[in-house]
Amino acid sequence: MNIPNILTSIRIFMIPVLVVIYYLPWEGRYHACAAIFALAAITDWLDGYLARKLDQSTPFGAFFDPVADKLMVSIALVLLVASYANPLLTLASAVIVGREIVISALREWMAEMGKRASVAVSYIGKLKTAMQMVAIFILLGSRPDTFYAYIGEGVLIIAALLTLWSMYVYLKAAWPELKSQETDKS
Template identity: 80%
Template sequence: MNIPNILTSLRIFMIPILVAIYYLPWEGRYYTCAAVFAVAAWTDWLDGYLARKLNQTTPFGAFFDPVADKLMVSVALVMLVASYSDPLMTLAGAVIVGREIVISALREWMAEMGKRASVAVSYIGKLKTAMQMLAIFILLGSPPGTMWSVFGLSVLVVAALLTLWSMYIYLKAAWPDLVPKKADKK
């Protein structure tokens, strides 16, 4: 275990804390959940930075870090979708979670073919992640029906659109390996 992997593990341990706080019958839960999520998002950045800076990258970290991110985002989105009962939020949440499943499967499949580099993280993927984190932070910190929650939903919709765009980029890069060439069909 190294420092980056400890930070990634911390993110996983923060998930049940986030859920418990979110469902407390307490007005301060919104700000507290936003703070917990912000710490988790910060550790996501920090563990990657430290892994590179301290030369502590590991195969376990390369596997575990994206899993921790996807779990934290997915759990937060499920809680928000349940609380808001808004079709737009449900659609945006489904797009984000669905894309994560598709791209995770695509990366695994491409890695088996020895072509993982063709579906490496792109700039749009990083922008998508930043917008998701911002949207979830705003939505967790705002009771439904407030001006901030409307703004947070708008940011989430932008994140969902970036999510579709990044999925398109990854699928386009992998397309030659997904669809057999005419010569291979015979």
Template identity: 65%
Template sequence: MNLPNILTLLRILLIPVFVVVYYWPSEHSRWIAAAIFAIAAFTDWLDGYLARKMNLVSGFGAFLDPVADKLMVAAALVIIVDTYSRALVDWPALLATPAIVIVGREIVISALREWMAEIGKRTQVAVSMIGKVKTALQMLAIFLLIGTDPSDSLVWIGVGALYIAALLTLWSMIVYLRAAWPYLKEGL
């Protein structure tokens, strides 16, 4: 067990804390939950940085890190869709659409990476700069949407950022699928 792996496990342990705090009946629960999400997002960056910097990259970390990221983002998106579908009754699908795109892409890319690893071509679908920008924008959007009251006009910045993140999500998925296409078409 090394420090990057401990940070990844911490991120997973923060998920139920994040959910409970968000729904806790307190006027500050939204911002505390947003702070917990920000800490989790920071540990995502920090564990990767430390693993590379200290030469502590491990199979366990390579497996668990993306799982922790996807669990935290999925939990946050479920909360956002729940909250905003009740608050914005005229537009119940406003945030469900980008949430489905983001979660769906993660499922597709996870399956693609697993399959590419099985055939020894995992590096063909490595994380790209588009994916990094998408992740940063997605984290900002989720932070704003978790921490902001649905009646606040700041919400629209979060909504816009989430839609841009969803578009970048689709774009990065296309990039990954194009890289994998020569191997995928062999099975047709």
């Protein structure tokens, strides 16, 4: 175990802590959950930075880092959808989670064909991630039906639109391979 892998493991262990605190009958839970999510986002950036800087990339980290990210975001969105009961927030969350499933499957499939670089993380993907992290942070830290919650919902909708755009970019890059496989089997 190295420092980046420890940070990834901590992020995975933070998920049940986030869920438990979110449901506590305690007024401070909103700020505590936002802080936990922010800490998770920081460790996400830090573990990648340290793995590259210290040359400590490992198969464990390569596998679990994206898993930890997707689990934290998905679980946070599920908590928010249950609390907010807002159709737009639900749709935006479904788009974000659905895109993660599609792109993860696409990357795995492209990797099997030795073409993973075709669907490497793009600038729009990084922007999408930043927007969704900010939105989730705001939403976790706010009571539903407050001014800040409405801001968070707006940012999440923007993140969902960026999500669709980034999915289009990835699918467009992979389309020649998707199309050629379809033609080969015809």
